[in-house]
Amino acid sequence: MRAxxxxxxxxxxxxxxxxxxxxxxxxxxxxxxxxxMVGILNxxxxxxxxxxxxxxxxxxxxxxxxxxYGSGVASSGVVRILKDMNTSIVDRHVLIVEDIVDTxxxxxxxxxxxxxxxxxxxxxxxGFRKPEAARNRRVDVKYLGFDIPSDFVVGYGLDYAGRxxxxxxxxxxxxxxxx
Ligand code: IMP
Numbered sequence: 001m002r003a004x005x006x007x008x009x010x011x012x013x014x015x016x017x018x019x020x021x022x023x024x025x026x027x028x029x030x031x032x033x034x035x036x037m038v039g040i041l042n043x044x045x046x047x048x049x050x051x052x053x054x055x056x057x058x059x060x061x062x063x064x065x066x067x068x069y070g071s072g073v074a075s076s077g078v079v080r081i082l083k084d085m086n087t088s089i090v091d092r093h094v095l096i097v098e099d100i101v102d103t104x105x106x107x108x109x110x111x112x113x114x115x116x117x118x119x120x121x122x123x124x125x126x127g128f129r130k131p132e133a134a135r136n137r138r139v140d141v142k143y144l145g146f147d148i149p150s151d152f153v154v155g156y157g158l159d160y161a162g163r164x165x166x167x168x169x170x171x172x173x174x175x176x177x178x179x
Pocket of ligand 1: 099105107
């Protein structure tokens with residue numbers, strides 16, 4: 001798998017250190033509150049697993065699965081909920097856990113959808129953010145792992161054609177794999 005990467009951006013230890021930093025902030029910010037973390041399947045499984053176990057306080061976890069309409073290459077911003085949460089979020093402190101924010105279209109749709117369900121609060125934690133989302137600030141990512149280049153990346157939950165999610169680090173996929 002590693003041979004298919006043109007570069008490793010962050011290895012396992014660097015990611016773990018960053019996740020621990022985020023967990024400290026989240027523990028502080030949600031002290032005395034019931035935190036509900038909502039992971040977006042499938043990409044967020046690694047962030048969710050590591051972040052939740054780095055917390056000192058209780059958290060509940062739930063999951064959503066969504067798919068973007070459109071070409072499959074570019075995000076259209078219109079998303080379909082394939083699997084909804086099992087939990088009501090009315091008056092809950094919701095933290096959306098996402099793998100990567102590229103254009104931010106997917107997340108902005110999701111946030112709008114979840115806001116209409118009247119949570120007490122709603123924030124976003126994402127492992128990685130691409131320059132487009134950093135520029136347009138369509139979504140306020142309160143808890144961000146790393147700002148990365150716009151290359152197509154895989155690993156730490158992120159896939160290409162269903163593969164590479166189980167790489168421990170994050171790397172740039174060599175274009176020869178998909179060209
Ligand atoms: P957005 O709506 O443009 O922000 O797209 C976000 C979604 O696109 C993420 O949840 C990922 O599933 C996918 N995505 C964006 N960039 C990458 C990448 O570099 N590698 C793998 N998946 C990506």
